[in-house]
Amino acid sequence: MELEAIKKAYRRYARLYDLYFGAVFQPGRKAVIQRMDCRAGQRVLEVGVGTGLSLPLYPDGVRVTGIDISPEMLDRARARLARESIDRRIELHVMDAERTSFPSDSFDKVVAMYVVSVVPHPKRLVDEMRRVCKPNGEIFIVNHFHSPNPIVGTAESLLAPLSRLVGFHPDFCLETFVRDTKLEVVDKQPVNLFGYWSMLRARNNKEAAEPLSFNATA
Template structure:
């Protein structure tokens, strides 16, 4: 996966994204926002906001910044914001989640819905989420991870070489994701159809991992790096 492939895939998906992935992923989006318990005045960053299907779910008086690398997906989020009459507390910007243009400690909570297995470098994604989130703030990540079921996991591994075309990695491994990113997961729960997706809630442990560069969390834990970097996951069974 690289940025050009992602942009191309989501340019292709944009028009029909809501039809394919709207209702299917909506229980997960709702679960995330319920668990977030947003308070008035809080600043939330949603990375990979896509067509903005989550936006109407946020309570009012919460400041939400949504970013996405796909201008076409974000265009639909802007249209949704307009249609739903969502007020000025929602800001949408084209931006790379791996190179966020925000100052350190800008947000109370950072959310990534169905994005971690899409970006080229998941470790860099979490590193940036950690940087812009306040110490002790929270991350909410919902994603599909490689299934432990032999049959389902086998199919996912077979589909892995098609990652560039699909626009996500079907065989994204949860254990390595948590290890290599140094995420301090405090809760996890299955969501969506058959509990096939997982919602992770994690604490921003930046004070424990002082200056996180890509994969530094893993280095601190002595975990070998590289498995989650672009193009390498696809070959993992």
């Protein structure tokens, strides 16, 4: 899916996003933030922060930066910060998570919640998460991956051609994702309804990243 199609999909979703995807995905957001075990003073980057449903969950004293490609989704996140008077050091920026403007080694932890099956180039996203994460930092991912259940898996494959419309790839495969990104997963846990989504914790194996090449098309 190209960036313009993603922006269009999330422009459409923004108003009702929390209603559709708020409560149902909140256990995964809570689980990953708990697993991140953030300490006061640490810097966290959340890519594809969306309407900021996760932001109230971070412990006090953590310096959170949230980025998203959709201005409409981020407007909702800003409204949430104001509405819930969240008194933390939270910065929000419209930015492409595959190509950020942060210096290398800026963050202790980098997290993507329900984003890796949305972006145009998941490998570029992971390489960028690696770049901005400190060498001894950690990368966290929560996502739905293609189901091994034959009925659910078939339904996902049938939905796959509609990815531009639904705003994500329903048939996103965990094995392919881990192989292509060379993510060094140290921990994997099921989250959300029926454990149908997964939370991955990975060491920041910077050596696995490929040199940046923004002109590449694949």
